[in-house]
Structures are given as structure tokens and as C-alpha cells.
Amino acid sequence: MPITSAPPEAAVLPRRNRKAQRGEARAGVLFALPWIIGMTLFVAIPLVVTFYIAQTKFQIIGAPKWVGMQNYEALWSDPAFWKSAQNTLIFAAISVPVKLIIALGLALLLNRATALSGFYRTVFYLPFLMPAVAGSVVFMLLLTPNAGPVNIALEAMGLNPPDWLLDPKAALWTLILLSLWPLGVETLVFLGGLQNIPKDVSEAADLDSPKRWHKLVWITLPLITPMVLFNLVIGIIYSFQVFTQAIVIGGTTGTPAEATLMYMVVLYRAAFRYFNMGLAAAMATVLFVVVLILTLLIFKTARSWVHYEGGET
Amino acid sequence: MSRQRKATPSARIGMLTYHALMLAISAVFLLPFYWMTISAFKTNAEIFSNPVTWLPDPIRWENMTSLLTREDFPFVQQFVNSVFYAGTVAVLVCLSCSLAAYSFGCLRWRGRNLVFGLTVCALLMPTIVTFLPIYLAWSKIGLTGTYWPLITPFLFGDAFFIFMLRQFFMGVPRELLDAARLDGASEFRIWWQIVMPQLRTPLIIVGLFATVYTWNEFFLPLIYLQDREAFPLSVGLFTFQSQRAVEWSVSMMGAFLTALPMVALFLLTQRLFQRGLSSTGLK
Amino acid sequence: MSNTTFAVPRQISRRGFLASSAALGTAMVLPSGAFAQAEGQLLLWLPGGSELFCKIHTGLLEGFSAGASLGAATTVCGLGQDTEFTQSLIGAITAGNPPDISMLWDSPVSLGAQGAFMPLDDMMKGSKIPLETWPAGLLSSCQFKGVTYGLPITAGVYSMWYNEEMFEAKGIPSDRGSFPKTWDEMRKMSKEFTVWDGDKLVSAGFMPNRVPETMAIWSALNGGMMFDETNLKYQIDSEQNIEMMTFFLEWLDEEYKGDFNLVDRSGNFLDGYPNSTTGMGPAFREGRQAGMQSGSWLLGDIFADPVPSFERWNLAANPVGASGSSSVSGTWPNWFVIPVGSKNPQAAFDYLSYLAIEGSVQWYQQIPDVPTNSQVQRKAPAGLVEKRGQAVADDITAFLGEQAAVVTPMWNSPVQSFYTDQIARAVEKIYTKASPVKDALGEAQAATQAELERVLAG
Structure with missing residues (x-):
């Protein structure tokens, strides 16, 4: 795993005396101390407090009152919770893989030296620099039914375009579409990986012959897992936490017809519109558990498909 | 490289196809930018004109002056706030995260892998999970409405940037550090006088990243700040847009001028940025 | 990556680095100190934030402060208008540094009942604005269990707006007295104006209501209510309300192809403003919609925005439903509250008294939100007089005054936002046929009642 591949902890270093080792260990703790304090203050303690608030009735003003599992029971029977969880899962399940595939495709296309390579890289990266609020607003304009340029163009081509963000059936898909736009970071991470592949292998990533496809699938891809x-x-x-685009486009009710109602929006709404901190904390806890399980699952399965040495599948 | 190889006709066609494809994809990616830019220089009616006008005619520069002077969107003040917010966070991140990264990447101590593992957990933790108690605590000590809640956490470090910087610190040759230790240099001096200067480029990369992230940060300033004059642009744009939704050209000019500094910063430092990305915690 | 040598494009000296961090550190203190508020001066927060709106309120507060020999007053506007604003206000209250006064665009009852706002009853006794000077239906929007948490200083009053020119072109009498008195009459007349060109709605008459905030008015017009405040019971799925939504749905199916999406693609038939997401102009002002329900704020905006408009519009009382007996009106007030922790509560209350009487007259002159206190002598707004003449302006001002007197109680629940969101959801479900009327209303009823009981439980 890349995550833990630092030099070994108390490695055998032959000719170093114990005093120096102790000095280094002390320095190590001292240097990490601010961050350890930071993690305690801003991650560990709040996490525990969140678990606690989730078991109370707490209307922001006044004191929290212990109610046990009531908030979780309320969540269980809350249609907004399920609707937003469903929307968010669909969003994540489609947006993440599609984005990765497109980013990978773009990275493969970018992985050759031409006069315009710098330009292309810049173009793909630019959307990431756009504030999400600005990006969402621009898309709302572009996709305006009737009067927006996209629909005018599509209608001119004789197509019957959807109402995008105004159509309850299309709105979530439009949101997914918008989320695909800022994929510069993913693309460049892939590109970095591709460029670290030895030259003779990387030339196989040309997309012309069937043989090269074969090499792409069996040699290049495993190397960038x-x-x-x-x-x-x-x-x-990140896609579980999509908020800015959703609230700019759908407000706190996820218009149209809750199609853009995302988990974070429901959580924000519970806390700051209904003043129901307990329920919001319960939602945060559920999110924590889901993310934890998913991450563990991914890392667990990663052993079988992620390659660090390169080679066969 | 094979670039100088004599191009056969078929290779030339391949190249043309390639560029045609790439330019088409680029056009799709640039469309929102382009639309934002031209809309910023149109009137409302022109934005919604049918057929579509692809070039503002005339270019309405007055949109810019009117944005910069209007009272209900203190753009200049919010711009200053954004610069202050992003700049402070970037500097703090470079300092605080490099302390931890030095510890994780260059020093050996018992418990290091455990603490680093926890850092990775913190990195993967959704912000919202820890947000409510932190918010309540800040409001209890009366500091909501200020930049303290937004900036203080970075005094201690940030999981993502520590993670990123550690990769670079791991690349510092062990011999260099040991030599300095033999000369009697304290760890603090080694960090500040030897390692930090060596890692100037990665630090600039991290600073740039922190700047972009903070510039575009929306949720936290939305919640903590309580004055239009105190908002950074990301929030100012939202509140303006949600209240004066019909004034599209002003919104677009605001969006354009908000995105512009980051785009400029990126273009100026492109090469560094991309290096930062290709090494985001991998390898 | 490990053996990369790092090309350094430009030297950044450590000293420069330190100096800039120090500078930024100092700068950091500045924004945090910017909100220090001196004793004896008033701090006012406003939702929304159009330039005109802020200017009027800044002027009013400064004028008052000068007269009351208070220090320089501060007005903060542009914090957002919806959840953003409420959330900022709560943040300030829990942090103990709230404004002395705040305007609200959402009922003060929810937060008042949580203890966020000062009860005003004691201060009102013996003041210039005692309880009995406020219309009861309006004041109930600030009261919960007999405690008054805010004042509805001015209010947008809802009534029917119609296009006299369109009426006359069809040979329909256009005076206020002849305006449809019942829903059935309205629906029948509406057909006269509705023209479809394929799937495009060219022009329309009236439309079934789909604004969640005003559903309480329509419910009252049909003899029902949404929230029974005395017994703390919601009645969202009462017979009258089911009848109302069924009537609306049938109307939508009969006249508007059962699809508001088609309507929305053809223009903004919802209110008198350009649509915020599609940019489409308001059909009413474009002369493509015979009538609609709107708040009185449109009186000012109909002249202000650069939207071409016809000349002669008029206002009429809301028509009555089959189970209703008399016309009622509704409002969207501009509430004012004094947050708990206000540093100058008495001065703040004095300002509210000033605003309720003298201030609201000036306010109405510039933005036509109707002053609600019964002692106010309402004068027609100058802008209206200028555009439509003294007689029409006086007539409309008098009409709005009458309407403000027959306001149905609304905005009176401690779970108002929750209720509004539930109604919005139910209405959308009904109109998109995602659920039958009874089920949609039933679901909203169950959820809202449960939330009410949860909040009220000790």
C-alpha cells in the first residue's frame, strides 16, 4: 500500500547510538505534536461529540437532552433521508466510475508529446479552478430550456432536448453530467502514473492497432491501478458530500421534485432550517459508518486488483 | 523521443485526427468558460437572445464598472477577503503541514505509523461528520462571524496536505540529514535550514493547491461568516445570485472575476501544478 | 518520485516567507475585530439586500438614531434571504453577539419558541404600539402560546391581480366588482384566455395555486385551515384541503394539459417576475396571462424592472372555494425581532415603535409593503401616483388596507419551515401525479404533526 510505505519505524540502523535514536524519536513526536493536537481537537473529540449529539434532542439554542436512539428511528422513517440517500448513491455510483473512465481516456490521449500537449492539459485542468458556485450558475444558464445555447443548438439539429435541471426525471442526471466537468485533477493524476511507466511499455498505449489495445488492457492499466x-x-x-452544486441548483428542497435532494443538503436543512441538530448529527454518524465500510471494502478488495510491482493481471 | 521521425502520410492523418479529436474535446471543456466570459459582457436580454450570439456586441465593459461600484455586491471587499483567506491558509498550511510531514517522512519514532494511519483516516473522514460540534464550540466562545473558525485549524495542519507533503519529505536523502546531525545541528535547524529550502518547489505546489481549495471553499464560510462585507467571493457570489437571480450579467461578471485570479495563477505556475498532481500521494 | 531534483523557479527567501506570514497574521485580526459593537448604538440585520431596500433601512435607522441621540447605527444586509440568513442569525445568537434588531422573512415563531428572541409583551404594554393596535390575524404570525416574539411591521398583502386590457378585449367587464367571486367562476373565465399552440402555452387565464407559502390562504378560502393553532393540530389532509387540491388538479388537467412543465417551458406563469432559472419574462406583465395571485410588493417592481408591461392592471379580492364562505387575504410580513442577547433592548424596541408608525409610512412610499399597525395613516406611494394617477393609487391603497384587515392566520407554527417544505413536496407530488391527492397530503400531515410534537415535547 502506498499509504504506509514510509521507511520502517525503528529500522535497524547499525552504527547509530541509542542517544541519537532517542533524540530523533523525541523530535519526531515534537514535530508531529501540533498535528496530533489538531487531530484531537478537530477530528477525534468532535467525532465523539457528534455520536453524543446524535443521541440527544438538541435545537441549537438551549441544552441537548438525551433521547437515546430516537433520532435514528426518526431517520429510518424519514422519506427525505431515503430519497437523499438514494440520490446520493446514484450520483456517486454513476459519477465516480464514469469520471474515472473519461479521465483515464483523456490521460491516455494526453500521454504523447505534441506541440499542443500543454494547451490540452491546461484546458482539461481549468474547470477545477472554477468555484463550484460559479460553475453551477454558468451551467444553469447554458442549460436553460428554450433560451439556453445548448438547447437552441440541439433544437436546431432537430433534436428534442430535455429540460435538464427543470425536469424531475432529468435533473439528477444533469447534476451528474455537471460533476463530470471538473476532472482535471483525476486526469493529471492518471497522466502522472502513465508517465512513470517505462517508455517501451508506454508506447503501447497508442490506440491504433488491436495489439496495442491488448497491451493497454494487460500491461498499462495494471500499472496505474x-x-x-x-x-x-x-x-x-467527495461525491458523498456533494453540496455546493446541489444547493445552488436545487435549494434546500431539491427542486424539481426532490430530484437534486442530496444527503448533505438534507443534513444542512435539518441542522439550520429545522434546527434539529440531533437528527443532523445522526445523519453525520450514518454517513461516517457508510464511508468507513465502503473504504474498508475498497482497500480490502484492492489487494486483488491493485499492482505495485507491475506485471500480469 | 520519436517526434522527429519522418512522418509518413498515414501518420500525418493520424496526427490530424488526433488533434481534431482533442480540439473537439477541448471545445466542450471550454464552453462553460467561454459562455461565462461572453455573458459577463452582455446585457440580460443578450444573454438569452435566440439565435445565440457567440460574441458580445458591443462588449459591455460597463458591466465590470457597475459590478465594482454597486453597494449590494461589495465585490472589491470580498475579493480582498478571499485573498486574505486563501493567502493565510496557504502560508499556514505550508508551515504547519511541513512540520508533521517532516516527522512522518524523515524521522523515525515509535507510534509514527499509527499516527500516520490516523492521519489517513482523518483525510478520508467527511467534513460534516465532525462539523457540528466544532461549529457549536466556536459559537459558544463567540467567534462565529469571524475568520478564526476558518483559519485556526490550519495552524495545526491538514490531513490532505500532510499526506501530499510527506511524499516529498520521504524523497530527502537520509544521508543528508545524518550528515547534518553529525555536525550537531538540531532537528529544528535541519528542518528549517536544510530540508525546507530543498523542498521549496513542493512547498510552493502545496501552497498553490491550498490557495485554490480555499479560494473555492464554500460550505464553511457560508456557515461561519455573517456579514456581506466579510464574505469571501465564493459565498458573496452565492448570496448575490440567490437574491438577485435575474441580474444574470452581473452574476456572470462576478463569476468571471472570481475565477480569473485562479486561472491566472494556474497559467503562471502550470508546470509546478502538474508536477504536484502527478505526485499526489502515489508511488 | 524519490530522486526528483527540484528545480526552483524563483528564490523565495525564508525571511520573505516569514515576513509575509507575519503580515497575514496581523491581517487576520482585522476582519475578526470588524464586528466590535460599541455600547449605545443599534445594530440591525436585514435579509435580502437589494440596493434600494438596504438604503431605505439604513436611512430609517440613522434618522431614528440621530433623533434618539444614539451613536452611529449599523445596518447589515445581504446575508442571504433564506436558510443562509436564519443560520447566520442563529450563529450570532448562540455566539452571544447578535444584532440588536433583526428583520426576518420567515416566521419568528419557530425560533421564538426555542428562546432565541425576546418576548415583547411587557415592553408593548403602555408603549405607543400596544397589542390591540395590531390586526389579530397578522399578529398571530409572531405569537406562540400567548407570547409575542416579534412584530409584523409591514406586510406584502396577497390578492388577485388582473389585466383589465385583456378582460376588455374579450368583452368581460373589468371593474373590481365584476371579478370572479368563486373558484368555479374563475376557472370558467380562465378558459376564455387560454390558448395553446401545440405544446406551447401562448396565453393563459388563471392557474391552480402551486406556491407552498400561500396554500394556507387557499385552504382558508375553501373554509379549511392548515394549522389549528389553538389545539396544536395540523389539518393538512382535511376534507376541505383534499377538495381544494382535487379541484386544482382537475383544473390543471382540463386546461393546462396536466403538466406544469409544459407551462413553464412557455414562459413564467408563476409570478410577476422574470424566472430566476430560465430568464423567461413574466407572462402576466407581458400581457399573456389574464390574472394571478401576487403579493403587493409587485406594486413597486412592476415599474422598476426593465420588463415591458401593459398599462392597466387592477387588484381584486381572492375568490372563494366551494366549501368556503367569505373571501380572505393572506400576507407575507416583514417581521422584526429583538434577539436574546441584544445589547440595547429598550432602544431596539423604541426603534420598532418608530418603525411601526412613522417609519413604515416612509417605507411604503418607496417599497409598497403595506404598514400593518392600525394607527398608521396610509398614503398612496408616490411612484404609483405618478404612473397611474392619484385616484387609482388611492383606490389600490385603500383596497390593500381592506385586505390587510381580513388576513387569515398563517406563519404561526413552531415548525413553519418544516411545514412549508412538506407542503411544497406534497404539491409537487400531486401535480406531477407521483401520488394521489389524499396520500400526498396525508404524508405531509403525518410528517409535520410528528415534527410538531417532537419540537413541543419537553
Whole structure:
């Protein structure tokens, strides 16, 4: 695993005396201390408090009151919880893999030196620099039914375009489509991986002959599985937390017809619109558990498909 | 490289096809940018004109001046706030995260792998899971409405950037550190005078990343700040857009001017940026 | 990656690095100190934030402060208008640094009942604005269990707006007295105006209501209610409400192809403003919609925005449903509250008294939100007089005054936002045929009642 591949902890270093080792160990703790404090203050303690708030009735103002599992029971029977969980899962399940595939395709296309390579890389990267609010607003304009340029163009081509963000059946898919736009980071991570592959192998990544396809699937792809793992884990975690686009486009009710109602929006709404901190904390806890399980599952299966040495499947 | 190889006709056609494809994909990617830019220089009616106008005619520069002077969207103030917010976080991240990264990447101590493992857990933890108690604590000590809740955590470090920087710190040759230790240098001096100067480029990369992330951060400033004059642009744009939704050209000009500094920063430092990405915690 | 040598494009000296961090560190203190509020000066928060709106309120507060020899007053606007605003306000209240006064665009009852706002009853006794000077239906939007948490200083009053020119072109009498008195009459007349060209709605008459906030008015027009405040019971799925939604749905099917999506693709037939997501102009003002329900705020905006508009519109009372007996009106008030932790509560209350009487008159002159206190002598807004003449302006002002007196109680629940969201959801489900009327309303009823009981439980 790349994550733990630092030099060994108390490695056998022949000619170093114990005093120096102790000094280094002390320095190690000291240097890490601010971060250890930070993790305790901003991650560990809040995490425990979140578990606690999830078991209370807490309306922001006033004191929390212990109610046991009531908030979880309320979640279980809350249609908004299920609807938003469903939307978010669909969003993540489609957006993440499709984004990875497109990013990988773009990285393969980018992985050759031409006069315009720098330009292409820049273009693919630019969307990442756009604030999500600005990006969402621009897409709302582009996709305006009737008057937006996309629909005007599609209608001119004789097609019958959907109403995009205004159509309850199309809105979630449009949101997924929008999420595919900023894929520069993923593309460049893949590209970094491809460029680390030895030259003789990487030339196989040309897309012309069947033989090269064969090499792509059996040689190149396995070599960049670590990047796939990285992009996959980060992608899933981020897509579970999609918020900005959803609230700009769908507000707190996920218009139209709850089609864009995302988990984070429901959580935000519970906390700051209904002042139901207990329920919000319960939702945060559920999200924590789901992400934990998913990440563990991915890392567990990763052993069988992620390659660190390269070679066969 | 094979670039200088004499191109056969079929290779030339292949190259043309390749560029045609890439340019087409680029056009799709650039469309929103382009649309934002031209809309920023149109009137509302022109934005929604049918047939579509692909070039603003005339270019309405007055949109820019009117945005910069209007009272209900203190753009200049919010711009300054964004610069302050992103700049402070970037500097803090470079300092605090490099401390931890040095410890994880260059020093050996008992418990290091455990603490680093916890760091990875923190990295994978959704922000919202820990958010509510932190929010309540900040409001209990009366600091909501200020930048403290947004900036203080970075005094201690940030899991993602520690993770990223550690890769670079691991690349510092062990011999270099040992030599310095033999000379009697303290660990702090080694970190500050030997390692940090060596890693200037990665630090700049991390600083740039932190700048972009913070510039575009939306959720936390939305929740913590309580004054239009205090908002960074990301939130200012949202509140303006949600209240004055009909003034599309102003919104678009705001969006354009918000994105512009990051695009400029990126273009100026492209090479570094891409190096930072290709090494995001992998290998 | 491990043996990369790092090309350094430009030297950044450590000293420069330190100096810039120090500078940024100092700068960090500045924004955090920016909100220090001196004693004896008033701090006012406003939702929304159009330039005109902020300017009027800044002017009013400064004028008052100067007269009351208070220090320089501060007005904060542009914090957002919906959840963003509420959430900022709660943040400030829990942090103990709230504004002295805040305007709200959502009922003060929810947060008041949680203890976020000061009860005003004691201060109102013996003041210039005692309880009995407020219309009861309106004041109930600020009261819960007999405690008053805010004041509805002005209000947008909902009534029917119609296009006299369109009426006359069809030979229909256009005076207010002849406007349809019942839903059936309205629906019948509506057909006269509705023209489809394929799937495009060219022009329309009236439309079934789909604004969640005003559903309580339509319910009252049909003799029902959404929330029974005395018994703390929601009645979302009452017979009257089921009848109402069934009527609306049948109307939609009969006249508008059962699909609001088609309607929305053809223009903005929802309100008198350009649509915020599609940019489409308001059909009513374009002369493509004979009538609609709207709040009185449109009185100002109909002249202000650069949307071409016809000349002669008029206002009429809301028609009555089959089970209803008399016309009622509804409002969307501009509430004012004094948050708990206000540093100058008495001065804040004095400002509210000023605003309720003198201030609201000036306010109405510039933005036509109707002053609600019974002592106010309403004068027609100058802008309206200028555009439509003194007689029409006086007539409309008088009409709105009458309407403000027959307001049905709404905005009176401690779970108002939850209720509004549930209604929005149910209405959308009904109109998109995702669920039958009875089920959709039943679901909203069950959820809202449960939330109410949860909040009220000790």
C-alpha cells in the first residue's frame, strides 16, 4: 500500500547510538505534536461529540437532552433521508466510475508529446479552478430550456432536448453530467502514473492497432491501478458530500421534485432550517459508518486488483 | 523521443485526427468558460437572445464598472477577503503541514505509523461528520462571524496536505540529514535550514493547491461568516445570485472575476501544478 | 518520485516567507475585530439586500438614531434571504453577539419558541404600539402560546391581480366588482384566455395555486385551515384541503394539459417576475396571462424592472372555494425581532415603535409593503401616483388596507419551515401525479404533526 510505505519505524540502523535514536524519536513526536493536537481537537473529540449529539434532542439554542436512539428511528422513517440517500448513491455510483473512465481516456490521449500537449492539459485542468458556485450558475444558464445555447443548438439539429435541471426525471442526471466537468485533477493524476511507466511499455498505449489495445488492457492499466485506487477512494468520499452544486441548483428542497435532494443538503436543512441538530448529527454518524465500510471494502478488495510491482493481471 | 521521425502520410492523418479529436474535446471543456466570459459582457436580454450570439456586441465593459461600484455586491471587499483567506491558509498550511510531514517522512519514532494511519483516516473522514460540534464550540466562545473558525485549524495542519507533503519529505536523502546531525545541528535547524529550502518547489505546489481549495471553499464560510462585507467571493457570489437571480450579467461578471485570479495563477505556475498532481500521494 | 531534483523557479527567501506570514497574521485580526459593537448604538440585520431596500433601512435607522441621540447605527444586509440568513442569525445568537434588531422573512415563531428572541409583551404594554393596535390575524404570525416574539411591521398583502386590457378585449367587464367571486367562476373565465399552440402555452387565464407559502390562504378560502393553532393540530389532509387540491388538479388537467412543465417551458406563469432559472419574462406583465395571485410588493417592481408591461392592471379580492364562505387575504410580513442577547433592548424596541408608525409610512412610499399597525395613516406611494394617477393609487391603497384587515392566520407554527417544505413536496407530488391527492397530503400531515410534537415535547 502506498499509504504506509514510509521507511520502517525503528529500522535497524547499525552504527547509530541509542542517544541519537532517542533524540530523533523525541523530535519526531515534537514535530508531529501540533498535528496530533489538531487531530484531537478537530477530528477525534468532535467525532465523539457528534455520536453524543446524535443521541440527544438538541435545537441549537438551549441544552441537548438525551433521547437515546430516537433520532435514528426518526431517520429510518424519514422519506427525505431515503430519497437523499438514494440520490446520493446514484450520483456517486454513476459519477465516480464514469469520471474515472473519461479521465483515464483523456490521460491516455494526453500521454504523447505534441506541440499542443500543454494547451490540452491546461484546458482539461481549468474547470477545477472554477468555484463550484460559479460553475453551477454558468451551467444553469447554458442549460436553460428554450433560451439556453445548448438547447437552441440541439433544437436546431432537430433534436428534442430535455429540460435538464427543470425536469424531475432529468435533473439528477444533469447534476451528474455537471460533476463530470471538473476532472482535471483525476486526469493529471492518471497522466502522472502513465508517465512513470517505462517508455517501451508506454508506447503501447497508442490506440491504433488491436495489439496495442491488448497491451493497454494487460500491461498499462495494471500499472496505474494505484492511481485508480486513489481516485476511486477520494472520488467516492467527495461525491458523498456533494453540496455546493446541489444547493445552488436545487435549494434546500431539491427542486424539481426532490430530484437534486442530496444527503448533505438534507443534513444542512435539518441542522439550520429545522434546527434539529440531533437528527443532523445522526445523519453525520450514518454517513461516517457508510464511508468507513465502503473504504474498508475498497482497500480490502484492492489487494486483488491493485499492482505495485507491475506485471500480469 | 520519436517526434522527429519522418512522418509518413498515414501518420500525418493520424496526427490530424488526433488533434481534431482533442480540439473537439477541448471545445466542450471550454464552453462553460467561454459562455461565462461572453455573458459577463452582455446585457440580460443578450444573454438569452435566440439565435445565440457567440460574441458580445458591443462588449459591455460597463458591466465590470457597475459590478465594482454597486453597494449590494461589495465585490472589491470580498475579493480582498478571499485573498486574505486563501493567502493565510496557504502560508499556514505550508508551515504547519511541513512540520508533521517532516516527522512522518524523515524521522523515525515509535507510534509514527499509527499516527500516520490516523492521519489517513482523518483525510478520508467527511467534513460534516465532525462539523457540528466544532461549529457549536466556536459559537459558544463567540467567534462565529469571524475568520478564526476558518483559519485556526490550519495552524495545526491538514490531513490532505500532510499526506501530499510527506511524499516529498520521504524523497530527502537520509544521508543528508545524518550528515547534518553529525555536525550537531538540531532537528529544528535541519528542518528549517536544510530540508525546507530543498523542498521549496513542493512547498510552493502545496501552497498553490491550498490557495485554490480555499479560494473555492464554500460550505464553511457560508456557515461561519455573517456579514456581506466579510464574505469571501465564493459565498458573496452565492448570496448575490440567490437574491438577485435575474441580474444574470452581473452574476456572470462576478463569476468571471472570481475565477480569473485562479486561472491566472494556474497559467503562471502550470508546470509546478502538474508536477504536484502527478505526485499526489502515489508511488 | 524519490530522486526528483527540484528545480526552483524563483528564490523565495525564508525571511520573505516569514515576513509575509507575519503580515497575514496581523491581517487576520482585522476582519475578526470588524464586528466590535460599541455600547449605545443599534445594530440591525436585514435579509435580502437589494440596493434600494438596504438604503431605505439604513436611512430609517440613522434618522431614528440621530433623533434618539444614539451613536452611529449599523445596518447589515445581504446575508442571504433564506436558510443562509436564519443560520447566520442563529450563529450570532448562540455566539452571544447578535444584532440588536433583526428583520426576518420567515416566521419568528419557530425560533421564538426555542428562546432565541425576546418576548415583547411587557415592553408593548403602555408603549405607543400596544397589542390591540395590531390586526389579530397578522399578529398571530409572531405569537406562540400567548407570547409575542416579534412584530409584523409591514406586510406584502396577497390578492388577485388582473389585466383589465385583456378582460376588455374579450368583452368581460373589468371593474373590481365584476371579478370572479368563486373558484368555479374563475376557472370558467380562465378558459376564455387560454390558448395553446401545440405544446406551447401562448396565453393563459388563471392557474391552480402551486406556491407552498400561500396554500394556507387557499385552504382558508375553501373554509379549511392548515394549522389549528389553538389545539396544536395540523389539518393538512382535511376534507376541505383534499377538495381544494382535487379541484386544482382537475383544473390543471382540463386546461393546462396536466403538466406544469409544459407551462413553464412557455414562459413564467408563476409570478410577476422574470424566472430566476430560465430568464423567461413574466407572462402576466407581458400581457399573456389574464390574472394571478401576487403579493403587493409587485406594486413597486412592476415599474422598476426593465420588463415591458401593459398599462392597466387592477387588484381584486381572492375568490372563494366551494366549501368556503367569505373571501380572505393572506400576507407575507416583514417581521422584526429583538434577539436574546441584544445589547440595547429598550432602544431596539423604541426603534420598532418608530418603525411601526412613522417609519413604515416612509417605507411604503418607496417599497409598497403595506404598514400593518392600525394607527398608521396610509398614503398612496408616490411612484404609483405618478404612473397611474392619484385616484387609482388611492383606490389600490385603500383596497390593500381592506385586505390587510381580513388576513387569515398563517406563519404561526413552531415548525413553519418544516411545514412549508412538506407542503411544497406534497404539491409537487400531486401535480406531477407521483401520488394521489389524499396520500400526498396525508404524508405531509403525518410528517409535520410528528415534527410538531417532537419540537413541543419537553
